Amino acid sequence: xxxxxxxxxxxxxxxxxxxxxxxxxxxxxxxxxxxxxxxxxxxxxxxxxxxxxxxxxxxxxxxxxxxxxxxxxxxxxxxxxxxxxxxxxxxxxxxxxxxxxxxxxxxxxxxxxxxxxxxxxxxxxxxxxxxxxxxxxxxxxxxxxxxxxxxxxxxxxxxxxxxxxxxxxxxxxxxxxxxxxxxxxxxxxxxxxxxxxxxxxxxxxxxxxxxxxxxxxxxxxxxxxxxxxxxxxxxxxxxxxxxxxxxxxxxxxxxxxxxxxxxxxxxxxxxxxxxxxxxxxxxxxxxxxxxxxxxxxxxxxxxxxxxxxxxxxxxxxxxxxxxxxxxxxxxxxxxxxxxxxxxxxxxxxxxxxxxxxxxxxxxxxxxxxxxxxxxxxxxxxxxxxxxxxxxxxxxxxxxxxxxxxxxxxxxxxxxxxxxxxxxxxxxxxxxxxxxxxxxxxxxxxxxxxxxxxxxxxxxxxxxxxxxxxxxxxxxxxxxxxxxxxxxxxxxxxxxxxxxxxxxxxxxxxxxxxxxxxxxxxxxxxxxxxxxxxxxxxxxxxxxxxxxxxxxxxxxxxxxxxxxxxxxxxxxxxxxxxxxxxxxxxxxxxxxxxxxxxxxxxxxxxxxxxxxxxxxxxxxxxxxxxxxxxxxxxxxxxxxxxxxxxxxxxxxxxxxxxxxxxxxxxxxxxxxxxxxxxxxxxxxxxxxxxxxxxxxxxxxxxxxxxxxxxxxxxxxxxxxxxxxxxxxxxxxxxxxxxxxxxxxxxxxxxxxxxxxxxxxxxxxxxxxxxxxxxxxxxxxxxxxxxxxxxxxxxxxxxxxxxxxxxxxxxxxxxxxxxxxxxxxxxxxxxxxxxxxxxxxxxxxxxxxxxxxxxxxxxxxxxxxxxxxxxxxxxxxxxxxxxxxxxxxxxxxxxxxxxxxxxxxxxx
Numbered sequence: 001x002x003x004x005x006x007x008x009x010x011x012x013x014x015x016x017x018x019x020x021x022x023x024x025x026x027x028x029x030x031x032x033x034x035x036x037x038x039x040x041x042x043x044x045x046x047x048x049x050x051x052x053x054x055x056x057x058x059x060x061x062x063x064x065x066x067x068x069x070x071x072x073x074x075x076x077x078x079x080x081x082x083x084x085x086x087x088x089x090x091x092x093x094x095x096x097x098x099x100x101x102x103x104x105x106x107x108x109x110x111x112x113x114x115x116x117x118x119x120x121x122x123x124x125x126x127x128x129x130x131x132x133x134x135x136x137x138x139x140x141x142x143x144x145x146x147x148x149x150x151x152x153x154x155x156x157x158x159x160x161x162x163x164x165x166x167x168x169x170x171x172x173x174x175x176x177x178x179x180x181x182x183x184x185x186x187x188x189x190x191x192x193x194x195x196x197x198x199x200x201x202x203x204x205x206x207x208x209x210x211x212x213x214x215x216x217x218x219x220x221x222x223x224x225x226x227x228x229x230x231x232x233x234x235x236x237x238x239x240x241x242x243x244x245x246x247x248x249x250x251x252x253x254x255x256x257x258x259x260x261x262x263x264x265x266x267x268x269x270x271x272x273x274x275x276x277x278x279x280x281x282x283x284x285x286x287x288x289x290x291x292x293x294x295x296x297x298x299x300x301x302x303x304x305x306x307x308x309x310x311x312x313x314x315x316x317x318x319x320x321x322x323x324x325x326x327x328x329x330x331x332x333x334x335x336x337x338x339x340x341x342x343x344x345x346x347x348x349x350x351x352x353x354x355x356x357x358x359x360x361x362x363x364x365x366x367x368x369x370x371x372x373x374x375x376x377x378x379x380x381x382x383x384x385x386x387x388x389x390x391x392x393x394x395x396x397x398x399x400x401x402x403x404x405x406x407x408x409x410x411x412x413x414x415x416x417x418x419x420x421x422x423x424x425x426x427x428x429x430x431x432x433x434x435x436x437x438x439x440x441x442x443x444x445x446x447x448x449x450x451x452x453x454x455x456x457x458x459x460x461x462x463x464x465x466x467x468x469x470x471x472x473x474x475x476x477x478x479x480x481x482x483x484x485x486x487x488x489x490x491x492x493x494x495x496x497x498x499x500x501x502x503x504x505x506x507x508x509x510x511x512x513x514x515x516x517x518x519x520x521x522x523x524x525x526x527x528x529x530x531x532x533x534x535x536x537x538x539x540x541x542x543x544x545x546x547x548x549x550x551x552x553x554x555x556x557x558x559x560x561x562x563x564x565x566x567x568x569x570x571x572x573x574x575x576x577x578x579x580x581x582x583x584x585x586x587x588x589x590x591x592x593x594x595x596x597x598x599x600x601x602x603x604x605x606x607x608x609x610x611x612x613x614x615x616x617x618x619x620x621x622x623x624x625x626x627x628x629x630x631x632x633x634x635x636x637x638x639x640x641x642x643x644x645x646x647x648x649x650x651x652x653x654x655x656x657x658x659x660x661x662x663x664x665x666x667x668x669x670x671x672x673x674x675x676x677x678x679x680x681x682x683x684x685x686x687x688x689x690x691x692x693x694x695x696x697x698x699x700x701x702x703x704x705x706x707x708x709x710x711x712x713x714x715x716x717x718x719x720x721x722x723x724x725x726x727x728x729x730x731x732x733x734x735x736x737x738x739x740x741x742x743x744x745x746x747x748x749x750x751x752x753x754x755x756x757x758x759x760x761x762x763x764x765x766x767x768x769x770x771x772x773x774x775x776x777x778x779x780x781x782x783x784x785x786x787x788x789x790x791x792x793x794x795x796x797x798x799x800x801x802x803x804x805x806x807x808x809x810x811x812x813x814x815x816x817x818x819x820x821x822x823x824x825x826x827x828x829x830x831x832x833x834x835x836x837x838x839x840x841x842x843x844x845x846x847x848x849x850x851x852x853x854x855x856x857x858x859x860x861x862x863x864x865x866x867x868x869x870x871x872x873x874x875x876x877x878x879x880x881x882x883x884x885x886x887x888x889x890x891x892x893x894x895x896x897x898x899x900x901x902x903x904x905x906x
Contacts, residue, residue: 289474300371466558501536501543547625636688658694737813758798
């Protein structure tokens with residue numbers, strides 16, 4: 001055994017010497033010192049025991065010469081370690097001695113961290129270049145950027161070992177044991193699943209199984225890219241649904257645009273490092289629901305002091321914020337850098353553990369420890385930049401105190417109207433608990449911890465509800481990136497404007513909580529109309545969707561008009577993206593997910609729904625859109641909205657399961673589908689306390705991480721595309737010369753050639769060359785651009801599917817009269833119905849070219865001269881202009897025109 005291990009060790013590949021971030025040496029007794037100086041120690045493993053024969057990346061190490069012996073480099077071979085140790089003696093030691101530092105070890109550690117960061121960047125770049133070269137040798141995809149590569153095995157009858165390359169558009173697998181490579185376009189994938197033995201990819205109804213060592217990372221990356229591609233397809237498809245063509249945003253100049261986060265996701269990755277950075281950025285911004293700014297980096301592990309004890313957590317730094325996440329303790333803190341007045345760096349004292357400490361003093365006081373000097377320096381420099389720019393508006397009071405509603409305040413009068421003494425008593429108890437929490441918690445609402453989550457789950461007092469909703473939804477910070485009068489300016493700029501959305505709002509406005517006294521008055525109706533109208537102009541991509549009026553109405557009960565507008569922005573664009581767009585993809589996907597949850601947790605009811613062929617997803621869709629407002633008692637849906645602002649849509653799944661559970665006996669007793677539908681659609685007059693208690697029992701339910709989520713999203717988008725295609729094709733079928741199959745092919749070509757179903761000139765040329773081969777032989781001028789300008793409506797920025805089909809139908813399958821009309825109007829640019837002699841030459845050359853790709857230029861010129869002479873004789877005068885109507889009147893009964901027709905037909 002020892003001989004075998006020694007042989008294995010001798011044949012071990014050379015391990016590249018590499019600086020690492022300094023870490024304490026845990027098992028110091030396993031190493032003996034070979035050499036040392038005032039700053040470093042060179043150590044090797046002791047030569048005792050069987051373990052000494054097992055090769056390891058840390059057989060030889062270089063450590064700092066301090067008490068903890070922090071490891072800074074490791075090696076397999078002693079020769080490499082000695083070579084590196086000699087380099088340190090020759091290059092670093094003299095330089096450090098010249099600096100005459102009080103603490104040379106600290107300076108060395110700082111330099112190593114900087115060197116390590118540089119080396120990692122170089123290694124990442126070299127690895128990326130190598131991946132890029134190998135990929136393009138194996139696959140003919142010159143425009144693709146490789147994100148990463150996995151060594152894996154493909155299972156089909158027997159194992160084929162090879163490599164899986166991931167790009168922004170394709171999954172590619174190559175193996176020496178296969179004659180053909182596998183290439184999967186993400187747009188053609190229908191499912192990706194993580195299984196016990198690896199990954200299963202479903203591509204055009206075929207399953208492919210792969211075994212990868214890094215199964216979880218590969219699965220997450222595949223799903224992320226697939227979701228990214230689906231978002232692109234969804235944006236493209238939604239462009240066909242927009243009935244209101246006013247797509248220009250009425251913004252105040254230099255104000256942020258909505259949905260910036262979703263657009264950022266559509267940017268392709270430039271490597272695995274970029275992918276990880278994007279994930280870190282999204283996690284940080286989504287958790288705290290803060291406006292996206294320039295994300296800097298995820299730092300090393302840090303420590304935050306609370307109640308005289310240090311809590312370990314992850315640090316995230318962006319342009320305006322520093323986030324601290326402690327998953328074990330569930331203690332997460334958001335620090336707004338602009339609200340910090342002092343950044344006090346504690347100097348290193350030998351023997352103390354707080355060697356990279358800092359005290360942040362401002363709206364809150366935070367004591368922190370950083371893992372390295374470079375991390376502390378990054379945070380300090382970013383804080384300095386923010387304070388110098390002085391561009392960030394921040395009201396620190398929103399995190400420290402809550403402004404309660406006074407009974408005399410008009411806001412208080414909007415609440416639930418007359419309430420019982422029992423309800424008032426419960427409110428006072430809640431109020432006392434919240435006041436006690438705020439008095440004790442030094443960080444206020446800058447921190448999210450278990451106690452705050454428990455308070456939210458038990459319900460927010462009415463007098464604090466509006467303020468807490470604004471904090472949980474991110475509105476308190478969301479407003480800071482907009483001009484102070486942003487909301488009012490939107491209303492003023494569109495005061496006399498009308499759109500499809502404003503018409504829908506005017507119809508729905510009186511159906512928003514109609515039984516509530518506040519919305520039986522003109523004041524409530526007017527403010528609600530302002531909020532919905534302003535949002536429709538702010539974000540015409542969404543405009544207005546039913547149920548937005550109900551949500552906004554509830555928000556108006558607890559906050560003023562402007563805050564309600566910003567909270568609605570947060571709901572539609574951050575908390576529930578894709579819920580209220582025209583395709584309603586998010587809500588449809590969640591309703592499908594809910595059906596699966598019913599099948600798993602309430603199987604008897606699921607069988608009942610299937611027996612009566614009841615589409616539960618469509619039936620429960622209104623629950624998701626309006627967050628159960630109007631379907632359950634007010635006290636229940638208000639508590640649900642409290643939890644919704646923290647948990648997101650998961651609470652809707654939990655409430656839905658709770659309702660079906662309570663209605664279980666009634667539903668199972670139904671004898672037909674109508675009875676079941678009425679039970680679900682009608683108001684659910686169930687006890688609030690029972691509903692909320694059951695909701696807590698389903699706390700483990702989460703739709704975000706279910707493996708079938710992307711499957712349902714893909715299916716929803718495919719169904720949407722199919723529906724649009726059928727509508728487009730059927731509307732054109734009777735007006736063009738193409739049949740249904742040809743229209744389907746054209747639709748798919750447009751779909752895959754464009755981002756938004758509207759063709760640019762470049763995309764049009766590709767399609768045009770397939771259908772109009774004469775263009776390839778025409779060297780006189782750019783014919784494709786001429787036809788593009790003819791087909792595209794004057795007011796449209798690009799060419800749509802309908803005009804494209806109609807134009808190609810005339811060119812490819814029209815009669816001579818239709819083709820001549822096309823050619824005539826291509827050169828009749830001012831739409832006068834007249835062509836001069838030069839324009840007519842070009843017109844007939846183009847017509848002749850359609851029939852006869854290789855033509856004689858002189859032949860056309862002679863024909864045009866004869867044609868002009870004859871027409872002039874008919875008119876009895878010399879004319880340089882020809883009226884298209886006159887030409888057609890004479891076209892079929894004059895010998896010269898018949899001669900021209902005969903030539904072109906031949």
